[in-house]
Amino acid sequence: MRKQVLNEWGLKADPLFLAAGPCSAESEEQVLETAKALAEAGVSFLRAGIWKPRTRPGSFEGVGPEGLVWLERARAETGLKIGTEVAEPAHVEACLEHRLDVLWIGARTTTNPFSVQAIADALKGTDIPVFVKNPMSADVALWMGAVERLANAGLTRLGAIHRGVSSSLEMRYRNAPAWKMPIELMRCMPDLPMICDPSHICGKAGLIPAIAQEAMDLLFDGLMIEVHPNPPEALSDAAQQLTPKQFSELIDGLQLPHEKSESSSFIHRMSALRDGVDELDSQMLELLGRRMDVVREMGALKREQNISTLQLDRWTEILQDRVTRGELLNLSEPFVQQLMQSIHEEAIRQQEKDRIGL
Incomplete structure (x- = not known):
């Protein structure tokens, strides 16, 4: 310790x-x-x-x-x-x-x-x-x-x-x-x-x-x-x-919490909840993978028409919409912004990777 x-x-x-x-x-x-x-x-x-x-x-x-x-x-x-x-x-x-x-x-x-x-x-x-x-x-x-x-x-x-x-x-x-x-x-x-x-x-x-x-x-x-x-x-x-x-x-x-509990009921219930989180995380990653598949198709379409990777108006629209949706789900604005910025950064990376042939 x-x-x-x-x-x-x-x-x-x-x-x-x-x-x-x-x-x-x-x-x-x-x-x-x-x-x-x-x-x-x-x-x-x-x-x-x-x-x-x-x-x-x-x-x-x-x-x-x-x-x-x-x-x-x-x-x-x-x-x-x-x-x-x-x-x-x-x-x-x-x-x-x-x-x-x-x-x-x-x-x-x-x-x-x-x-x-x-x-x-x-x-x-x-x-x-x-x-x-x-x-x-x-x-x-x-x-x-x-x-x-x-x-x-x-x-x-x-x-x-x-x-x-x-x-x-x-x-x-x-x-x-x-x-x-x-x-x-x-x-x-x-x-x-x-x-x-x-x-x-x-x-x-x-x-x-x-x-x-x-x-x-x-x-x-x-x-x-x-x-x-x-x-x-x-x-x-x-x-x-x-x-x-x-x-x-x-x-x-101050309350000094313990890192672990010896309660069998707590351990059992926590294990079930963690299994649920693991399953949701798996689904979330699968959805993100599918989202990036769509993003790459969009990138290919942009390249055909010589359209810029960054579409600023569209990105502003997405960010505002997701923040609003997140609030309805009790998700804080800073969290949703950070999450969407990370997703957007990866989307740009995926499109640019295909554009420059990496």
Whole structure:
């Protein structure tokens, strides 16, 4: 079990791995106040940003190495382990000098393999636990590659943090949850501990409990949550930080589901339902195969008349119609759009394959 791996690292994860603390270390008083409030909450380590990669200059970009001294004092006074984000070798060197217990690589850094490799090189010869946040885009291979670079440098205590992905679409969250990313990484790297950062997914404190519970339902090993003694006064990401009291209430309200059941009636009924899903999937694939047969006939007709593969008006008509039909079947618009876009992409591939003679 991945939770057992975290326990073996000395980062308690039974029943849940919890990293909590302010988005940014702002003052010694703020760090100590937060640490003392969290000391009895069962957190695995105190998190606080020391260097903040901001989108535009002029905003608060962290206090720098001075904040590491504050974290050390918080550890000495509360017994909490301490961790922060690193983005370059100089950050790694400073954190090792101050004996931090945990490091993580942020989403902006994960996006750049050169930066990840430089951090991996700086960490050679150590075996500090390092977590890797997913990249800004929905690129599982890039996320996996960052983990592999660290592993190739000799690091063995590695984990992943899911914090959602950037999106140009209007939505209720700051970053799209994109659950398929961590699920795929868990499939490819089943022994890699996976924790969720609902603060950065949500962007608003009120949305965090629901996303945190969803992560538990998807077998995440724990949570990283931003906690500030006075969120409205925070120097960065004020809207997404919880108070210590709100954090405790969230954790107390979480339900931790089991992956399996010993109930014979449950097992029997679930087996029958899964058989039904398998049969429906088989029918669905057969229908898609037949659809592509029709698509190839359409492609041949287009070639005879030198008509373009893409028929934009027809595609717009199809997409609008299928979204409407999907709503009547209780299927969400984003799901139907994604499904139809994938089908359309394959239809174009099939027609173009015949057009160029592959």
